[in-house]
Amino acid sequence: MSAYCLATYRCFDEKADFHKKATGIAVGLTVGSWTELPEAQKAQMEKHLGKVVAVEVHEPAPGQPPSERYADIQIAYPDVNFSRDIPALLVTVFGKLSMDGKIKLIDLNFSPGFMAGFAGPKFGMQGVRDLLGVHDRPLLMSIFKSVVGYELPALREQFYLQAAGGVDLIKDDEILFENPLTPLEKRIEVCLEAAEQATKETGQKLLYAVNLTGPTFQLAEQAKKAIRAGANALLFNVLAYGFDVLQALSADPEINIPIMAHPAMAGATYPSPHYGISASVLLGKLMRLAGADLVLFPSPYGSVVMPREENLAIKQVLLTNDLHRDYAYGAASDTDLKLAASFPVPSAGIHPGLVPLILRDFGGDVVVNAGGGIHGHPLGTIAGGQAFRQAIDATLQGITLRDYANNHPELKAAIDTWGIKE
């Protein structure tokens, strides 16, 4: 009995027969031709044939231009046609088709059988919380301010100031590559030294996500080098290397530290309404399937914006156990499909005054991630971290930021600078 992966497309066309188009996709991207096959061969080929699951045509509303006519088309692709890896799935469902007019891949549902080939995040949200020993509040992460061109002492100083403010995670800048000023192993050494110093003062653990870069075929070795140097987390520019590389790194038993997926280059793919791949697939489902323990994506609040509903769709697929979703096609599953959840990290433009909003949108299972909102604090970087922690504490206790700020000068200074958005 066959199983199928499902792809949903949004397809714009002023006058296409979308039902015919759907059939063309289902046949063209699987067995190639169908109606002209002899009946005996049809019986044999049936299990390789794609199926049209749904075609929902949306005619333009009165006043809308004809170019707004679109259909959401869902096609089921037999698992038997492709190998159990993300490149094979993507090339099947959106290889040639991506170039066929105004068409966007808006959803992807993995069959139980396909998913069974993936272990998902090795740590996941729970594992990251366990490493940090923090289970009762959102985590706080901070980003280096300036790193390119700086030497080790400057990096160490920045690291210490962030850590001393009470953040849980610190990530490298994604544009910090192997370089003579702050090479990987030295960087890990001085940053973890700074972490240790801060931990003595704050009593708090800390993960440092060091940027994993360089030639693809050397990444696993580079990750292990980082681990030997003491690294306790990795940052990875997934889209510059491909989901399959993330999957392989995540599945490697010797790479036993969390991997944080950075969305660099994702904007080349998700924002257009007419082309590309939706954010919830690109930065959600595929990241989790490939094993990202934490996933950064543009927040709906700040400078690099993404619509709120797209953000919540990402959150939904990172956290909940329905990646495969029940569907009409294919065998029922007796596999355990509970991939660990990936920690959502909505990023960019975050300041303490946004914390109540973030927690309302994302609940407690979120990493509050800030750069300028920490380094730009008028009382300095340490106070910047403290202000965020205060904002989180206040929100969890149901106290308004303004009230809590009365006897928390760091939070007060942050609010005076950036305001509160509710």
Added chain:
Amino acid sequence: MSAYCLATYRCFDEKADFHKKATGIAVGLTVGSWTELPEAQKAQMEKHLGKVVAVEVHEPAPGQPPSERYADIQIAYPDVNFSRDIPALLVTVFGKLSMDGKIKLIDLNFSPGFMAGFAGPKFGMQGVRDLLGVHDRPLLMSIFKSVVGYELPALREQFYLQAAGGVDLIKDDEILFENPLTPLEKRIEVCLEAAEQATKETGQKLLYAVNLTGPTFQLAEQAKKAIRAGANALLFNVLAYGFDVLQALSADPEINIPIMAHPAMAGATYPSPHYGISASVLLGKLMRLAGADLVLFPSPYGSVVMPREENLAIKQVLLTNDLHRDYAYGAASDTDLKLAASFPVPSAGIHPGLVPLILRDFGGDVVVNAGGGIHGHPLGTIAGGQAFRQAIDATLQGITLRDYANNHPELKAAIDTWGIKE
């Protein structure tokens, strides 16, 4: 003395101060902050600072909506900031920035120093011609019609019919993955057997590009397995794996057969005017830099269309030796920057009646590539290949297809079916 890679962006915004935005990019994606640095530190950081090379603002023409206001912004990024690999360059110039509003990466110029880290195509156009012993005409390639779900004898038969018609190259379908019916080594065996049979009849050599698929970290081994089985060319879905993987495969001395780059998934990135990466960068410059010997891209003629000027831009960068282009920034080069040319393969919707147009647009250095235009020939697949060869011969001899068809029944049947487009 520093050298710089140049990135050009098209950036849409109704009211942005584009000069300010350009400065923000140049600083933000390099040293992080600038104006607030002490003078002594500025001197030290200068070599890491990005530079605004050009800002060309285009106000909307009368009658155009304000959303059509855009600027082309060119930024120079110091080589010293990133390692000599494509992921590092792309993450630097279009990592975070890709998510920053309506912005498209429309051009990329590599510094001589950056390019020096790349060997380019191992065979290139000339090398592919040498392997085939064909130097005086465009090459002809054909694509399997239906492959998924078919067994080896059917594949062999299809292969033979294509080869017997006089094509120079045959490629796997890009959606043919490792599968029990036609596994890689068996496929190579039977197809090369069919090639040999055809060669005895046509006296003509032939390359078969077998699809290289599977887990990223096993691709090099898989390629070598294919070579041991006799493979004389590889097809590779570059965008599903990343440019860096193509680069590594191409640079591997043991992978001594041409690599054909397939554009699967490229449509998720190049077609939007507002987002993504232009086709000439994605399917042109980066493919050649990474070492593709042949590059497939959607033709402007057929079903999967790309505007003609974009096609010609791809051709231009695949064939000519100006990938680095002289520019104001950085040291002059004494490196030999002549990367081999990549063979352009405009694809989709090609029939013999288009050959004069293709040769006018692309000149003689092109691979004429057809699927339906060969298999769908009314006199059969062999006649399909022959009709193309006749169309090429006619065009090179300056004879109109209609005249040549008078005593070439295969060409005549093709023209009667698909017409001539001039």
